[in-house]
Amino acid sequence: MLHRVRVAPVSLDTYRDAVPAEQVAELEDLGRRLHGLRVAHINATPYGGGVSELLRSSVALECGLGLTVDWLVISGDSRFFEVTKALHNGLQGAPFVVTADLEETYVLNNRANAAALPGEYDVIIVHDPQPAALRAFSSLPTTRWVWRCHIDTAEPHPTAEQFLLRWLDGYDTLVFTMAEFVVPALRGRPIELFAPGIDPLSPKNLPVPPSLCKRVVSWHGVDTQRPLLLQVSRFDPWKDPFGVIRVFRIAREHIPGLQLALLGSMALDDPEAWRLYEQLRAEAERESDLFIGTNLTGVSFVEVNAFQRSASVVIQKSLREGFGLVVSEALWKETPVVAGRSGGITLQMEDGVGGYLVDPRDEDSFARHVVALIQDRALARTLGRLGRQRVRERFLITRYVRDELRVLARLVGQDC
Numbered sequence: 001m002l003h004r005v006r007v008a009p010v011s012l013d014t015y016r017d018a019v020p021a022e023q024v025a026e027l028e029d030l031g032r033r034l035h036g037l038r039v040a041h042i043n044a045t046p047y048g049g050g051v052s053e054l055l056r057s058s059v060a061l062e063c064g065l066g067l068t069v070d071w072l073v074i075s076g077d078s079r080f081f082e083v084t085k086a087l088h089n090g091l092q093g094a095p096f097v098v099t100a101d102l103e104e105t106y107v108l109n110n111r112a113n114a115a116a117l118p119g120e121y122d123v124i125i126v127h128d129p130q131p132a133a134l135r136a137f138s139s140l141p142t143t144r145w146v147w148r149c150h151i152d153t154a155e156p157h158p159t160a161e162q163f164l165l166r167w168l169d170g171y172d173t174l175v176f177t178m179a180e181f182v183v184p185a186l187r188g189r190p191i192e193l194f195a196p197g198i199d200p201l202s203p204k205n206l207p208v209p210p211s212l213c214k215r216v217v218s219w220h221g222v223d224t225q226r227p228l229l230l231q232v233s234r235f236d237p238w239k240d241p242f243g244v245i246r247v248f249r250i251a252r253e254h255i256p257g258l259q260l261a262l263l264g265s266m267a268l269d270d271p272e273a274w275r276l277y278e279q280l281r282a283e284a285e286r287e288s289d290l291f292i293g294t295n296l297t298g299v300s301f302v303e304v305n306a307f308q309r310s311a312s313v314v315i316q317k318s319l320r321e322g323f324g325l326v327v328s329e330a331l332w333k334e335t336p337v338v339a340g341r342s343g344g345i346t347l348q349m350e351d352g353v354g355g356y357l358v359d360p361r362d363e364d365s366f367a368r369h370v371v372a373l374i375q376d377r378a379l380a381r382t383l384g385r386l387g388r389q390r391v392r393e394r395f396l397i398t399r400y401v402r403d404e405l406r407v408l409a410r411l412v413g414q415d416c
Contacts, residue, residue, distance in 0.1 A: 354387025
């Protein structure tokens with residue numbers, strides 16, 4: 001039931017020119033102390049969304065540091081992923097009802113995956129609610145268990161919260177992105193707090209020549225002579241893509257010729273995304289300057305990179321947001337961002353550093369800031385440079401792996 005994702009080790013040396021020197025030095029030390037440690041990361045999908053991108057880079061670097069690390073992906077039937085998406089939404093505040101069928105589906109799929117777990121790991125890190133029950137159904141007496149929550153659980157629906165809490169007993173450590181995400185019932189437990197980070201050497205973030213960026217976005221039908229507004233995200237109601245379209249239409253009244261691109265990816269664990277994608281595609285049929293692109297329509301990581309570098313402004317209109325790697329990705333490219341003041345976005349940006357933070361439901365304010373940045377390109381460049389520096393200091397993959405290895409060192413008694 002579990003599938004191993006192949007990831008080639010990446011040497012820390014490849015990051016020396018891109019990241020702060022102190023992060024490199026600490027990772028070298030952690031690598032020496034944890035050399036040979038056997039670790040498994042377990043999540044619900046090998047592609048689509050921030051967690052899979054984070055694991056592809058962090059597992060590669062951890063292997064390059066000398067740890068023995070596997071990335072395992074659970075299996076599940078279609079009903080299981082409907083259930084876990086409902087649970088995900090419930091943990092972010094949407095209504096959630098537990099039925100006998102729902103509970104049985106969740107338990108049976110987690111139990112089957114737990115039965116397939118190899119027993120040779122020192123630490124198992126379980127990511128998000130889909131596989132959270134693995135710990136309850138596994139009997140590995142010497143293994144340490146970590147549950148890593150990547151979503152915004154600041155205001156969960158009470159039923160979803162109670163359902164999740166049942167499965168977190170037995171974990172040695174719980175990791176959240178922000179203190180605000182720790183539900184009150186867990187606050188006496190061992191908790192760690194640290195944010196994700198982007199990989200500056202991934203295809204999504206490597207330098208791309210302006211001429212190639214121009215060629216890529218024009219190949220997809222975008223007019224490079226006109227301004228472009230961009231949102232990159234999973235097709236998820238919490239990212240409010242129809243709200244983005246409304247902002248675009250308000251802004252276009254002041255910026256004639258403005259274009260909008262909504263880029264996203266499909267994931268195995270998100271059946272809701274397919275329905276939303278079809279609705280957005282229908283909207284694009286009626287709007288000549290609206291482009292909807294996914295990995296289904298040939299949009300690769302390199303092409304997302306080119307779009308982020310070519311956009312006049314990146315928007316992130318998340319109503320709830322665990323972190324939102326795409327914000328740091330845009331800032332790394334010195335592209336200014338107008339984002340909702342929600343969840344992990346507020347870690348990445350300050351108002352006036354990288355762009356602007358606004359009430360996520362205030363579409364007039366979104367549009368006003370988008371228009372200001374398109375009309376004042378000198379301001380846009382200044383904010384973009386400030387944003388890149390903030391990301392370099394705080395939100396690169398080397399800092400994320402350092403924080404994760406610090407947790408592992410404490411768990412196995414190698415903390416100094």
